[in-house]
Amino acid sequence: MKIAVIGATGHAGSAIVQEAQSRGHQVTALVRNAAKAQEMFDERVTIVEKDALALTAADLTDYDAVVDAFATRAAAYQHVDLATRLVAALRGNTTTTLYFILGASSLKQADGSYVIDEVLAKNAGADWVETPHQQFHEYQFLQWIDNVKWTAVSPQFSFVPGPKTKYRIGTDELMLDADGKSVVSTGNLASALLDEMEDPEFLHKRFTVVNA
Numbered sequence: 001m002k003i004a005v006i007g008a009t010g011h012a013g014s015a016i017v018q019e020a021q022s023r024g025h026q027v028t029a030l031v032r033n034a035a036k037a038q039e040m041f042d043e044r045v046t047i048v049e050k051d052a053l054a055l056t057a058a059d060l061t062d063y064d065a066v067v068d069a070f071a072t073r074a075a076a077y078q079h080v081d082l083a084t085r086l087v088a089a090l091r092g093n094t095t096t097t098l099y100f101i102l103g104a105s106s107l108k109q110a111d112g113s114y115v116i117d118e119v120l121a122k123n124a125g126a127d128w129v130e131t132p133h134q135q136f137h138e139y140q141f142l143q144w145i146d147n148v149k150w151t152a153v154s155p156q157f158s159f160v161p162g163p164k165t166k167y168r169i170g171t172d173e174l175m176l177d178a179d180g181k182s183v184v185s186t187g188n189l190a191s192a193l194l195d196e197m198e199d200p201e202f203l204h205k206r207f208t209v210v211n212a
Helices: 011-022 034-040 078-089 115-122 130-142 186-198
Strands: 002-006 026-031 046-049 065-068 097-101 150-154 158-160 167-170 183-185 206-211
Touching (some): 002 011, 011 026, 011 186, 026 034, 078 097, 078 130, 097 130, 097 186, 115 130
Parallel strands (some): 002 026, 097 150, 158 183
Antiparallel strands (some): 167 206
């Protein structure tokens, strides 16, 4: 499988690159800083330096899967901007699937409220809070799209660096691990995403992952 990862040097993106490589897939890192990517990845990873918001259909249609692991706090609205750009570029494409890393903001809590509701209530004015807010809107946008192949994945409330171990899959709710914590490692999320690529179950849907 030919896989491109936007934001490949980031928290989620780098774990996805490593997991895809370990399974023998052909991986391309689409990054803003090629030098940084060259330091992180070996020669098996093809590195393309290009601003994510400048990507075109020609840049994307050669891949079986394109992962949007883009992350920024400086201009959080760009999460939605990029999603709309990727969808527009692949309208009518039946061979490339878009995969979006959304964050936990659009998951529901036990009382039916969204995680973003609590985040906004408890962290009003924080410089980082607009990122989960915009990723919530990103998921709202994706739910309207039925003529592009897409799948989204959300981590749990805590998304931490860590290896692949064991994990469980859910859909729209926060989940708890064996210690009662809503947490997933980067390795487990990457593994779950690659499992989905290899055996799709969530086309036009979102799923979530929690450490087992």
